[in-house]
Amino acid sequence: MLQKGDKKLTHSWAFYDWANSVYSLVISTAVFPIYYETITHTETGLVYFFGMQFNNTTLYTYALSFSFLIVALISPILSGIADYVGNKKSYMQFFCYFGSISVMCLYFFDSIDTLWIGILFSVFASIGFWGSLVFYNAYLPEVAYSDQQDHVSALGFIYGYIGSVILLVFNLSMVMKPEWYGISEPGMAPRISFLTVGVWWMGFAQVTFNRLPDHIQPRKPKTDYFFKGYQELKKVVEELKDQPVLLNFLTSFFLYSVGVQSIILLATIYGKSEIGLSTSSLILTIIVIQLVGIAGAYLFSNLSRKIGNITTLKITIVIWTLASLSAYFLEKDDPNVQIKFYVISGFIGLVLGAIQTLSRSTYSKLLPEDTSDPTTYFSFFDVTEKVAIVWGTFIFGLAVAITESMRLSILLLCVFFVASFVVLSFMKKTKYVG
Known part of the structure; x- marks a missing residue:
């Protein structure tokens, strides 16, 4: 072994x-x-x-x-x-x-x-x-x-x-x-x-x-582990009451994750249904986003070292907001709609990897230094993101059901981006993520 x-x-x-x-x-x-x-x-x-x-x-x-x-x-x-x-x-x-x-x-x-x-x-x-x-x-x-x-x-x-x-x-x-x-x-x-x-x-x-090893020695006796995860998450919720900076960041993270994750999951449907792009054009767009995403993650990682995590995150949120608004105004009969969609996708790719990597690194820096179980905090972080996806996709679908169009849904996601920016603006600076 x-x-x-x-x-x-x-x-x-x-x-x-x-x-x-x-x-x-x-x-x-x-x-x-x-x-x-x-x-x-x-x-x-x-x-x-x-x-x-x-x-x-x-x-x-x-x-x-x-x-x-x-x-x-x-x-x-x-x-x-x-x-x-x-x-x-x-x-x-x-x-x-x-x-x-x-x-x-x-x-x-x-x-x-x-x-x-x-x-x-x-x-x-x-x-x-x-x-x-x-x-x-x-x-x-x-x-x-x-x-x-x-x-x-x-x-x-x-x-x-x-x-x-x-x-x-x-x-x-x-x-x-x-x-x-x-x-x-x-x-x-x-x-x-x-x-x-x-x-x-x-x-x-x-x-x-x-x-991978088949059997790892259990960390603790196999008793009452089934609901242990819920108990540990409850403990994090209680501890967050005494950590206003971390709570502020998590609130903003939840809000912009509603927008980011919904766009990742539903952008191609929007391009197909609302703009009428071909399947091959949309898949090619996804590949371009992946390529630009690597460069974006590297670029914003360097930027965060110079101006701080929070300021850099706010820049990415602004770009996400502007990209979403631009997508809202795209018209199917515009002869340049495909080029405009590619440009918007390029900006999304630029901040896609950046906002995900910055979110995790910022959260890690904000964790209490005396915590004995960072794994539980990251479990809470992951659950927060999943709940944000639930909210985002549900709101998107509900708006489509009411208006029979995806455009209002895109506009609603912009509201979440703006709200996350406002919340982040009230966050107190720290020596780690100023």
């Missing part, structure tokens, strides 16, 4: 990002939302799901809300299990296989008559993805020493980025040139891409599973 700190072990752990990141890019962001919008498009915009009538976009956003609500509810339980039992690899494998098989089942979502397959298995895939990450993250301190963890975590990000972009480019080639692969049936290329994601995720995960 490989020992803690061994390069083979840390690289194998990080390689799970290569395996699973294809889900978040291809399924959550790029191909599946566009495919869903194409398959469920009707003259009235209405679809039936289990006997109930919904706007097609509203149904999708409600499904997202539901999946992240489940994730938010079970994450504390899974965190408790990961912390206090020794067979976390078995749990990680279960959620990995549950998610990857669910993704492959999306292949059978081939028409509006099989809408239930698309909705049900997209929810299952989301639960599998996020559930496996709880145990994946919990393994980090057990495979790498504290002075290695930043490097190993960054290595996972690099693996995930490269792997997901490679598969997305392959899927884009299938969508744009299906004849290269002998595909003649309309809509078959995206469905095959769902299969490739599931096979990639499950297949490459074996590199990680083959080298």
